[in-house]
Each structure stands twice: as structure tokens, then as C-alpha cells.
Amino acid sequence: MIAETAYAKINLALHxxxxxxxxxxxxxxxxxxxADGDGISAEAADELSLSITGPFADGLPVDEGNLVLRAAGAMQAHFNVRTGARITLDKRLPVAAGLGGGSADAAAAARALNRLWRLDASEAALCDAIGRLGADVAACVASRPALGKGVGDALLPPPADTPVSATPILLVNPLKLCPTGPVYQGWDGADRGSLAIVRSGWRNDLTPGAVALVPEIGMALYLLDEIGTAHFVRMSGSGATCFALFETEAARDAARDEIAAQQPDWWTCASVLR
Incomplete structure (x- = not known):
């Protein structure tokens, strides 16, 4: 049995x-x-198959409609693999949440199958195999900080002001679906400029459109700011997950407890950056 984590992707900025x-x-x-995310496990089998467990498994397809199985098929074809794998996805992250979801799951599946099938493929080779499945896939294969340009698939070293590994982070999601397409359609078309050198100038230009669709996102951002101990608060991707960075794990955990007390039906995850 081979196990991999599909690390939750965060957009610290999205211009x-x-x-x-x-x-x-x-x-x-x-x-x-x-450091946290969905779980992927794979074991040897004659054919490819997928099963899904976990708190957010309901309604997810286990056929070619799932990027995990499509990634496995792409790996077979690219590397001319004739055996299969029995894959299990432990879906711990909300769906349509701005956390990389399907892309991170596909990337973790590729990493797991690389080990299971003993391919010894490089990250670049894995991207060649599955990169066409989504704009975030290349970043998720490495799951390391990076600056993304183009549609997000042209990767460069991260800006100097990117938070360091082990920075405490709190994820908050009101558990409202926030589909990417309509959020991008809500962008007003104004180019507000490239990434600033310092983190305080980093934006998420999709936030207004996401809040218009899911007003609870605005409430989540307000609550994270209002607590007063976070030093950076933004929405990730196209929503609905918001996040806050903290100086200490104790401050992060206290913020999580306060959010949970005020909004007990929301999803929260206390983690650290990789």
C-alpha cells in the first residue's frame, strides 16, 4: 500500500x-x-479502480469524471504501464473550495502511482503525463511554494515575501459551493496591476465576484480580520475557503475555537504551511 497526501493548495495572491x-x-x-489535505492510497491490482471515503465523499464520481482516475489513466498511457491499481481517495477537504481539490488529488495519485509502479519519474515527467488535466496540476505535483503565471501553469520561484514553512494557518469554509466559472465571470475586467514586492500588496481579484455569489465568504473574511491576531487574511482561489496566517499555533487555535463557536456549521482546519 502506497500513501500520499493531496496537500491543500492556497493562493496567497491571485491577480x-x-x-x-x-x-x-x-x-x-x-x-x-x-501540510494537511485529502489522502490517496494505492495498491497493486489488475485494473484501475477508484473508491472514495471521507467526510466529503458524497456525490463524487468514481469513474472517468474524477480527476484521480483520469490521472491514473494518463499515467498508464504516458509511461506504457500495463498493470492497474486499486486507488482510494479519502476526501477530507470541501469540494469547490478554492483548495486545489481535484488537481491536488490527481497530483497525489500520480505521485503514488510513480512509487507503486516503480517508475522513478521526475516531477517534470509527471507534469508531462497529467498536466493537461488542469491549470493547477503542475503546482500541485510539486506542492511547494511557487509563483504561477499564464493560466497558473508557468511556474517560477516564489516571491521573497512568501511565508516560510511551518507558518501556522487557519482555513475556514462556510460549506457553500462556489463554482470557479461563475466567479471568474464576475471579474470586472479591470487589470489592477502585477504582484507587489511585499505581501501586504497581494490581492485576490476574484473576491468581489465570489462574495456576490456566496455572501458568507465576506463574513468569513470579516471574522478572521475581527479576531485581530492574524497578520494576513485572504480568500483562496475562487473561494469559498478563506485563510489567515498567524505568528503562533496558539493564536491560530484560539481563532479556530472562536470561529467554531460563532459559526458551528462551518468547516475549519488548523494547519501549517509546508
């Missing part, structure tokens, strides 16, 4: 620069990853 003729958007984003 939308332009709409592209192909329907995508040119962006500048700072990727970071939490």
Missing part, C-alpha cells in the same frame, strides 16, 4: 490580468500548500 481568447484568464498567483 487577474486579462481575459484570453480561449476563455481562460492570464493570472499571477502565489501558490503555497498546507
Amino acid at each position: 487577474v490580468r486579462a481575459r484570453r481568447p480561449d476563455g481562460y484568464h492570464d493570472i499571477e498567483t502565489v501558490f503555497a500548500f498546507c
Whole structure:
């Protein structure tokens, strides 16, 4: 049995620069990853199969509609693998949450199958195999901080002001679906400029559109700010997950307890950055 973590992806910044003729958007984003996420396990089998467990498993497909199985098939084809694998996805993160979800799961599946099938493939080779499955997939394969450009798939070293590993982080999600397409459609088309050198100038240009669709996102951002101990609060990706960075784990945990007391039906995760 091979196990991998599909590390939760965080967009510390997401600057939308332009709409592209192909329907995508040119962006500048700072990727970071939490130590926690979904779980992927794989064991040898004659055919490819997928089962899903965990608190957010309901309604998720176990066929080619799931990026995990599509990633496995892409790995087979790219590396000419003739055996299969029995894959289990432990879905611990909310769906449509701005945390990389399917992309992180696909990347973790590729890493697990790389080990199970003893391919000894590099990260670049894994990206070649599954990178077409999504704009975030390349970043999720490495699951390390990076600056993303283009549609997010052109990766560069992260800005100097990117938070360091082990920085305490609190994730908060009101458990309202926030689909990416409508959020991007809500972007007003204004280019507000490239990434600033310092973190205080980093934006998420999708926040207004996401809040218009899911007002609870605005409440989550307000509560994280209002607690007063976080030093950086933003929405991740296209929502609905918001996050806050803290100086200490004790401050993070106290904030989590306060959010849970005020909004007991929301999802929270106390973690650290990788």
C-alpha cells in the first residue's frame, strides 16, 4: 500500500490580468500548500479502480469524471504501464473550495502511482503525463511554494515575501459551493496591476465576484480580520475557503475555537504551511 497526501493548495495572491481568447484568464498567483489535505492510497491490482471515503465523499464520481482516475489513466498511457491499481481517495477537504481539490488529488495519485509502479519519474515527467488535466496540476505535483503565471501553469520561484514553512494557518469554509466559472465571470475586467514586492500588496481579484455569489465568504473574511491576531487574511482561489496566517499555533487555535463557536456549521482546519 502506497500513501500520499493531496496537500491543500492556497493562493496567497491571485491577480487577474486579462481575459484570453480561449476563455481562460492570464493570472499571477502565489501558490503555497498546507501540510494537511485529502489522502490517496494505492495498491497493486489488475485494473484501475477508484473508491472514495471521507467526510466529503458524497456525490463524487468514481469513474472517468474524477480527476484521480483520469490521472491514473494518463499515467498508464504516458509511461506504457500495463498493470492497474486499486486507488482510494479519502476526501477530507470541501469540494469547490478554492483548495486545489481535484488537481491536488490527481497530483497525489500520480505521485503514488510513480512509487507503486516503480517508475522513478521526475516531477517534470509527471507534469508531462497529467498536466493537461488542469491549470493547477503542475503546482500541485510539486506542492511547494511557487509563483504561477499564464493560466497558473508557468511556474517560477516564489516571491521573497512568501511565508516560510511551518507558518501556522487557519482555513475556514462556510460549506457553500462556489463554482470557479461563475466567479471568474464576475471579474470586472479591470487589470489592477502585477504582484507587489511585499505581501501586504497581494490581492485576490476574484473576491468581489465570489462574495456576490456566496455572501458568507465576506463574513468569513470579516471574522478572521475581527479576531485581530492574524497578520494576513485572504480568500483562496475562487473561494469559498478563506485563510489567515498567524505568528503562533496558539493564536491560530484560539481563532479556530472562536470561529467554531460563532459559526458551528462551518468547516475549519488548523494547519501549517509546508
